[in-house]
Amino acid sequence: MTTNVTAVSYALELSPADTARLRAVYEESGAAIVAESTTGDDRYQVSVTELAIGSGQADPDLSDPNQAAGLQALREALSEPGLSGIDTALVPSELRSAGRKLLIMDVDSTLIQQEVIELLAAYAGKFEEVAAVTEAAMRGELDFTQSLHARVAVLAGLPVDVVDAVRAEVRLSLGAAELVKAFKAAGHVVAVVSGGFNQILQPIAEDLGLDYWQANELEIVDGVLTGKVLGDVVDRAAKEKYLRQWAATERIDLAHTIAVGDGANDLDMLGAAGIGVAFNAKPAVRAVTPAAINFPYLDAVRHIAGV
Template identity: 50%
Template sequence: MPDAPARLLVVLDADSTLIRNEVIELIADEAGRGPEVAAATEAAMRGEVDFATSLRSRVRELAGVPVASFARVLSRIEPTPGVRELIDAVHARGGQVGVVSGGFHEILDTVAASLGVDVWRANRLAVEGAGDGAQVLSGVVDGDIVDAEGKAAALVEWAELAGVPLRRTIAIGDGANDLRMMERAGLGIAFNAKPTVRAQADIVVGRVDLSEVIPLLP
């Protein structure tokens, strides 16, 4: 982030917010385990199970997926309608855009950069060598998991780095894992969200178009 203070900070979740997809489900498709992982993801987003425990179990299902398949996953990513307009509007107001995800750097590093996001954070997937010399997923998360507390901490950290008071921060998410960062932000927006998130958000945006957030920018 730049040295000069930003006027505002908008932090988005990635899967089903910044993009239309759930990346772990796309990777699971490469392993032929899409339906099982999709069901576990849905339960985690509703807050029915602990996110970190759920993520570890879902990532185990990805063991053996070739790292080379990430190119196919990236080709299936669909940015959410209005996302570029929202990012441009934040920048035009002298603001910064962050993305914090329970998903994976292996995909987000490309997607966030291509959309003009200023800073992002996600989980990493451990890899190991296959018999043919190729790299495959080992089925474990590499390092600490970005969970609800991790998302809230990222918002606070980025606000401090950008010189933005928390009252001028906006957090946008869809799942239970986003609630703590939405609570810490000056404004918490439920976007395309699960019922528990809509019930606790400051504002609910039902239409799947991030440009709907632009009138709410300070």
């Protein structure tokens, strides 16, 4: 029987009883278990189960009512309270088996642990004010471009030295370096796109050996931040644009791309990719994204992608 979809379940602790419950959910939802395996380390555990759903075609055809209904029933069953603490991504087998993939990630609160604009604002004595606006923007309550201009404006007059100071404060998310290394070692393409700033992102991208990266450019005149950004803002639409552009450049089908982000400005990118992954994301993002990681280890993405 041909595998349609791979269920990748992950949790800080995944006991034999948990995997048995997952197995029961698959079977009760009408999915046939083709193969299963478990892996993990002292940080988290992963269960990978290959399933056949509906007509048994190579990958789910959502235009087929039987397959679409089967997948939806399975998604709903996997969200039941009895499986609390266990996240499961239903991943197209085509994506996991693809010979070449593109991983694209947001930066602030995804690739890195912090929000850079908040770190910069702290030097202007505006941390709490800017953090509140950032939070609202990430929840999708404010227009991202307008909110970014407003937040950057409070930086006017700061010496350029604060950029170096903030760069030293930035910390990669746990597992970020391992994730990039695994994708690169397997011959895949890794990119990041950010509503943050090139001045912070460039050395990070170079250190990690990323293939593509893009962020906003802070305007600096005579060694001082002007409180403005140069050119068009990297917003929600731009993130999707870069995903499509870089995938086309690398001749990688969109179905073979993985996007990771946490905020509302990532939604277009998450929706356009072969699979979107909400990483410790805002509720509105988790609600509409096919996969979610709700613990701090970014390298769990490699298990979702089959890398």
